[in-house]
Amino acid sequence: xxxxxSVRDLRVDFITRRGALHAIDGVSFDIAPGEILGLVxxxxxxxxxxxxxxxxxIDPPGKISGGxxxxxxxxxxxxxxxxxxxxxxxxxxxxFQDPLTSLNPLYRIGEQLVQTICAHLPLDAKQARVRxxxxxxxxxxxxxxxxxxxxxxxxSGGMRQRVVIALALxxxxxxxxxxxxxxxxxxxxQAQVIALLKQICADRGTAVILVTHDMGxxxxxxxxxxxxxxxxxxxxxxVAEVIRAPRHPYAAGLMGAIPSLTSDRDRLxxxxxxxxxxxxxxxxxxxxxxxxxxxxxxxxARPDLNANGAHAVACFLHExxxx
Amino acid sequence: MPANPxxxxxxxxxxxxxxxxxxxxxxxxxxxxxxxxxxxxSALLTPWIAPYDPYDPTQLFIMDSHIPPxxxxxxxxxxLLGTDDQGRDLFSAMLYGLRxxxxxxxxxxxxxxxLGVGLGLIAGYVGGAIDALIMRIADIQLTFPxxxxxxxxxxxxxxxxxxxxxxxxxxxxLVVSIALSFWxxxxxxxxxxxxxxRNKEYVQAARLVGxxxxxxxxxHILPNVMGPILVILTxxxxxxxxxxxxxxxxxxxLPPTKPSLGTLIRVGQQFLFSGEWxxxxxxxxxxxxxxxxxxxxxxxxxxxxxxKLR
Amino acid sequence: xxxFILRRLFQAALVLLAVxxxxxxxxxxxxxxxxxxxxxxxxxxxxxxxxxELGLNDPVVLQFARFAMRAAQLDFGMSYQFRQxxxxxxxxxxxxxxxxxxxxxILAIGVxxxxxxYTALYRDSLxxxxxxxxxxAGISLPTFLIGILMIYVFSVLLGLxxxxxxxxxxxxxxxxxxxxxxxGWAAIFMPAVTLAMFQMTLIMRIVRAEMxxxxxxxYIKFAKARGLxxxxxxxxxxxxxxxxxxxxxxxxxxGSVIAFAIITESVFQWPGMGLLFLNAVQxxxxxxxxxxxxxxxxxxxVINLMVDLLYVQVDPRLKSxxxxx
Numbered sequence: 001x002x003x004x005x006s007v008r009d010l011r012v013d014f015i016t017r018r019g020a021l022h023a024i025d026g027v028s029f030d031i032a033p034g035e036i037l038g039l040v041x042x043x044x045x046x047x048x049x050x051x052x053x054x055x056x057x058i059d060p061p062g063k064i065s066g067g068x069x070x071x072x073x074x075x076x077x078x079x080x081x082x083x084x085x086x087x088x089x090x091x092x093x094x095x096f097q098d099p100l101t102s103l104n105p106l107y108r109i110g111e112q113l114v115q116t117i118c119a120h121l122p123l124d125a126k127q128a129r130v131r132x133x134x135x136x137x138x139x140x141x142x143x144x145x146x147x148x149x150x151x152x153x154x155x156s157g158g159m160r161q162r163v164v165i166a167l168a169l170x171x172x173x174x175x176x177x178x179x180x181x182x183x184x185x186x187x188x189x190q191a192q193v194i195a196l197l198k199q200i201c202a203d204r205g206t207a208v209i210l211v212t213h214d215m216g217x218x219x220x221x222x223x224x225x226x227x228x229x230x231x232x233x234x235x236x237x238x239v240a241e242v243i244r245a246p247r248h249p250y251a252a253g254l255m256g257a258i259p260s261l262t263s264d265r266d267r268l269x270x271x272x273x274x275x276x277x278x279x280x281x282x283x284x285x286x287x288x289x290x291x292x293x294x295x296x297x298x299x300x301a302r303p304d305l306n307a308n309g310a311h312a313v314a315c316f317l318h319e320x321x322x323x
Numbered sequence: 324m325p326a327n328p329x330x331x332x333x334x335x336x337x338x339x340x341x342x343x344x345x346x347x348x349x350x351x352x353x354x355x356x357x358x359x360x361x362x363x364x365s366a367l368l369t370p371w372i373a374p375y376d377p378y379d380p381t382q383l384f385i386m387d388s389h390i391p392p393x394x395x396x397x398x399x400x401x402x403l404l405g406t407d408d409q410g411r412d413l414f415s416a417m418l419y420g421l422r423x424x425x426x427x428x429x430x431x432x433x434x435x436x437x438l439g440v441g442l443g444l445i446a447g448y449v450g451g452a453i454d455a456l457i458m459r460i461a462d463i464q465l466t467f468p469x470x471x472x473x474x475x476x477x478x479x480x481x482x483x484x485x486x487x488x489x490x491x492x493x494x495x496x497l498v499v500s501i502a503l504s505f506w507x508x509x510x511x512x513x514x515x516x517x518x519x520x521r522n523k524e525y526v527q528a529a530r531l532v533g534x535x536x537x538x539x540x541x542x543h544i545l546p547n548v549m550g551p552i553l554v555i556l557t558x559x560x561x562x563x564x565x566x567x568x569x570x571x572x573x574x575x576x577l578p579p580t581k582p583s584l585g586t587l588i589r590v591g592q593q594f595l596f597s598g599e600w601x602x603x604x605x606x607x608x609x610x611x612x613x614x615x616x617x618x619x620x621x622x623x624x625x626x627x628x629x630x631k632l633r
Numbered sequence: 634x635x636x637f638i639l640r641r642l643f644q645a646a647l648v649l650l651a652v653x654x655x656x657x658x659x660x661x662x663x664x665x666x667x668x669x670x671x672x673x674x675x676x677x678x679x680x681x682x683x684x685x686e687l688g689l690n691d692p693v694v695l696q697f698a699r700f701a702m703r704a705a706q707l708d709f710g711m712s713y714q715f716r717q718x719x720x721x722x723x724x725x726x727x728x729x730x731x732x733x734x735x736x737x738x739i740l741a742i743g744v745x746x747x748x749x750x751y752t753a754l755y756r757d758s759l760x761x762x763x764x765x766x767x768x769x770a771g772i773s774l775p776t777f778l779i780g781i782l783m784i785y786v787f788s789v790l791l792g793l794x795x796x797x798x799x800x801x802x803x804x805x806x807x808x809x810x811x812x813x814x815x816x817g818w819a820a821i822f823m824p825a826v827t828l829a830m831f832q833m834t835l836i837m838r839i840v841r842a843e844m845x846x847x848x849x850x851x852y853i854k855f856a857k858a859r860g861l862x863x864x865x866x867x868x869x870x871x872x873x874x875x876x877x878x879x880x881x882x883x884x885x886x887x888g889s890v891i892a893f894a895i896i897t898e899s900v901f902q903w904p905g906m907g908l909l910f911l912n913a914v915q916x917x918x919x920x921x922x923x924x925x926x927x928x929x930x931x932x933x934x935v936i937n938l939m940v941d942l943l944y945v946q947v948d949p950r951l952k953s954x955x956x957x958x
């Protein structure tokens with residue numbers, strides 16, 4: 001089956017007066033239709049930039065400097081602006097972190113929904129409104145036919161994010177990029193929104209890139225997960241495997257840092273040091289200064305993702321592994 | 324950027340910082356800053372560089388009046404840019420006028436800053452009725468444009484002083500007008516800052532230790548509000564120069580016996596139609612260049628200090 | 634009545650009171666009103682009589698109350714110079730100033746807003762840079778200098794427009810308008826452009842700054858991510874959100890335009906209230922000064938109030954929070 005999204009060796013640079021910073025340095029992955037891929041890592045690892053690159057909304061001074069992005073087999077990273085605009089919303093949707101600032105405070109949500117629907121589908125305003133009400137019902141807004149005329153500030157945070165999800169999905173895209181969709185929400189509401197996202201995408205067969213730093217969200221929702229570090233993917237595989245048996249030392253450290261109700265530990269594991277800044281990347285493997293198992297080879301050369309099956313790792317220690 | 328504790332390192336860091344980089348990179352700003360400096364220096368050195376003293380009546384001869392600039396027909400090498408209707412050398416009058424304009428504006432803004440910052444600190448720190456009073460006055464004054472306030476103060480002084488209104492009192496009146504017209508923004512901003520800082524822990528700690536309110540205001544609160552004060556200062560300086568020129572042009576500023584650039588333009592306007600354009604054009608160009616360069620440097624400074632753009 | 638409207642009204646009343654106080658102070662303490670009326674050579678007995686007639690021997694508070702009540706009825710006494718009621722003088726000059734103010738505001742808004750939008754959307758184009766240079770000149774050059782420059786170019790050198798006066802005016806009841814005659818338009822052109830210059834560039838800069846700020850927000854990003862056409866993103870969303878604060882600023886500027894008209898009227902000898910006020914200042918004609926001040930304050934206060942009400946209508950967030958009061 002053809003992948004919905006295929007990213008090959010993507011590179012994104014930010015041009016500063018001190019030279020180019022490699023925010024993303026050779027990232028590759030595929031997403032199958034209807035699949036949820038988690039993209040996890042610390043702040044600055046490059047996960048948000050990956051999402052922005054896929055939808056073509058990288059702000060200057062950033063730009064895609066290499067690689068390919070294929071949507072259902074067609075290249076989209078080299079499309080002219082107007083063609084890319086047509087793809088946004090219609091074939092790729094995006095959800096941002098803060099639902100309050102994502103919605104224009106001066107417009108009712110009905111107006112914003114109808115506007116988006118009419119931009120992509122051949123419906124008139126009346127039909128679009130009917131569709132918008134149905135959409136609000138799908139995302140769990142009570143009394144949608146009344147609340148459709150409310151303003152964004154008249155909703156609670158969780159309800160607002162549901163509206164945002166509705167807006168992102170109203171033109172029925174094949175892929176949705178969710179950039180930290182729960183980070184700005186109360187903990188009690190997070191689970192609901194994640195459950196909603198999961199269910200609504202399953203219903204429509206929409207694939208999802210779920211960008212987050214919260215492993216709990218990944219465990220709950222994702223099918224596969226990719227761990228990013230300093231602009232590269234260091235491990236990628238099915239969620240259960242990566243969580244239970246991480247191979248890359250960094251991924252292992254991440255999983256070890258998650259508190260668990262069942263295990264018998266006194267302290268959470270900590271990884272020494274911090275992720276290096278893009279202007280100060282070390283030679284060789286970007287993780288080696290913090291890695292307890294680093295070898296000379298790690299200090300000199302950078303490992304690539306070994307292409308062994310569904311669970312791949314970018315680490316010299318596991319080069320020959322068959323998983 | 325690697326941390327460097329030595330002073331040499333600090334210098335290197337300053338030179339490497341975005342502020343200086345942005346400044347040196349913008350050729351226009353550097354050019355403008357150079358011009359401002361040039362004008363300031365000219366104003367300072369005027370008594371030595373001006374060919375004539377335009378206020379000395381013994382140097383004026385009525386037959387020297389209405390002479391065009393040196394390159395025009397009828398020009399005279401003694402008077403490079405021509406003369407006005409009194410026989411005064413325009414170039415010297417411009418230099419002295421520039422000096423007057425800059426002095427009045429700088430002194431006026433200086434007092435405005437002191438007054439505004441002082442009142443803002445008091446209003447914010449003391450609070451209560453004094454705060455309410457000061458802010459009410461500020462609100463009322465802000466309903467009106469500064470130029471109107473300056474005009475009013477100037478006019479009232481005119482009326483009150485009557486015949487005693489001379490060139491020297493004109494100077495004082497202008498300074499006072501400017502000071503009283505431009506203090507308000509400082510007060511508002513400083514008060515806002517004080518209200519924010521007052522509740523912070525380091526200020527409460529200082530009070531516990533027993534430091535006097537004045538010391539707290541100067542040592543702790545003031546440094547935090549320097550940025551906005553500087554921004555207001557740059558805007559106000561340009562506005563003050565315009566205000567003084569406008570008041571002089573309208574006839575309620577410096578008189579023709581001791582003219583500022585605005586007065587010269589006022590005098591010159593009468594002769595525009597008889598073909599004597601130089602008395603208006605040259606002071607006009609000088610005034611325009613002065614305010615333009617001040618605003619350019621001020622613009623750059625504001626962008627550089629704007630935390631949102633970092 | 635909502636609480637915030639009451640607050641605004643209270644503030645407005647305070648402003649008017651303060652201005653009345655200042656005007657009254659001008660009357661009583663600047664110069665000698667008796668001198669103005671009878672001249673310096675009057676006898677002591679005459680002066681004493683005048684003092685009694687003017688009520689100058691009564692307690693100050695009483696005098697102020699009398700002054701305030703008369704001011705409320707727009708009675709500002711007689712001008713020292715013209716021996717005419719001040720209110721008549723002001724009313725006769727009001728149309729000239731208002732027409733000038735309105736024409737220049739329309740010019741400033743009509744040119745300033747599009748320029749601001751353009752320079753925000755196309756930041757790096759050559760035209761943008763030209764507009765920004767123009768805006769710097771407009772903000773830097775004093776209004777009177779721009780006026781004189783225009784006179785020099787268009788009147789002296791080119792002989793296209795008159796450099797003073799209103800041209801032919803048409804009487805419409807108590808209003809006189811110069812907008813119905815060709816010479817009226819020729820006369821208003823340069824003053825209006827001069828007055829508009831500062832406002833135009835100010836509006837342009839504010840629109841640009843606000844729009845750039847808005848274009849950086851998440852909801853614009855989300856609108857783009859939804860694939861909305863550029864026209865809808867830039868005008869439907871960005872411009873609409875930009876306009877909300879800009880409208881209030883424009884409203885407030887209308888007040889200051891009326892004040893700045895003083896300068897323009899002086900340069901072009903435009904027979905409006907501003908020129909009247911200026912003459913009054915130069916000649917210490919206190920009644921006119923006081924009358925002008927109070928009239929202007931009323932105008933400012935009314936404009937500010939209307940702008941506040943408008944702002945609440947336009948921003949739904951404020952409307953809801955007001956309704957909750």
